[in-house]
Amino acid sequence: MRFRRARTRWTTLILGALLAWVSAAAAGEEFQVQRLDTRLDDEGGYRLSAEIDYAFSAEALEALDNGVPLTVLVHIQVRRSGAWLWEDSLADLQLRRAIRYKPLSERYQVYTLPDTEGRSFVSREAALRALGELLDIHLLSADRLAADSDYEVRLRTALEIEALPLPLRPMAYLKPAWKLSSGWTQWPLRP
Template sequence: MLLSRTVALCRTPLRRSAYVGFIVFLGLLLTSPPAWTAGFNIIRATTRLEQAVYVLDADIAYDLSPAVADALNNSVPLTIQLDMQVQRNRPMLWDETVAELQQRFRITYHALAQQYVVANLNSDQQYSFPTRAAAFEFVGRIRDFPLLDRSLLQPGQRYIVSLRAELDIEALPAPLRPQAYLSTAWRLTSDWYTWPL
C-alpha cells in the first residue's frame, strides 16, 4: 500500500525528481562521515633493550573534541592515561600477562598565566607550555620509558607489547562525569597498538 502511494506520487516529473533528490540526500546523510572526528591515535611505538631494561618510545596524536577542548580552556583538568601490557604469547593457551603499567599525565590550563601545565602523575614533575598544541605534543612524545626488566622474561619465548591512550573520565570533576559518560565527545581513546618485544 505504501509502495503504491509512493509510485503514484512519483508519476509527475517534478514530484519524481524531488523524490529522487530526497532519497539521494538521505543516502548521503547516512553514509557521510561526521565533519569532525576526534580521538587518540598511536602513530608508532617501539621497544629496545638498554642495560638489561626494555625501554619504550612512542608517538601519540591527541585530537580533542570541541567539548573536551572547551572544558580544558575553562580550566577543567584532563587526565591522559597510557596503559601498557607485556604478554607472553602461548599458542595453546591464553596469553600470559607478564607486566602491566600505567603512565598518567594531568593537563591543566591556568588562565591568569595563560599557560598549559602538564603534570606527570607518576613522577610528580611539572612542565609549562604556552599553547595547548605544545602541551599535547609533549604528552604524545614518549621517550626512554622504562618498561620491563629483561630478567622477568623467559628465554626462547615470544612476547607482545600493547599500548593504549585514553582520557580518564573518572579523574574529571564529579559534576562533569555524568555528562562525560553519556556523551561520545568525551570517550577519547586509541585502539590497542601491539608489536613484538
C-alpha cells in the same frame, strides 16, 4: 500488510540503533599511537618510548581552555605473543598523565600524576604534543623473557572520565565526544 509495516519499522529502528552505535564507537577512537620503540638499556632492561596523537573533541578542548584538567590513562602490557586471555602479562603498567590550562599565567601545563607540577607551554598544540610523548619508560628486565618465545608490547590510552570534576561526569558518560580512546595497539618485542 500490517505485519510488513511493523517489520519495516523494526528494521529501520534496528539499523538506526546500529548506525548510532557505530558512529559513537568511531567517535570514541580519537587517540592514535603514532610510534612505539623499545630498546635494551645498559642495565639489562627494556625501555619504551612512544608518540601518541591526542585529538581531543571540541567539547574536551573547550573544557580544557576553561580550566578543567584532562587526565589520560596510558595502559602498557608486555605479553607472550598468542597468549590466552587469562594468561598473566609479564609487565602491566598504568601511567596517568594530565594537561591543564592556567588562565592567570596563560600557560598550559603537562605532568605525570601523582605529581602536580610539570612542564609549562605557551601553546595548546605544544602541550598536547608533550602529553603524547612517552620517553624511556622502564618495561621489564630482559632476563624475564625466554629467548625461544616471541612477545608483544600492547599500549592503549583513554581519557579518564572519573578524573573530571563531578558536575561534568554525567555528561561525559553520556556523550560520545568524551569517550576518547586509542584501542589496543601491538608491536613485537623480541628478546
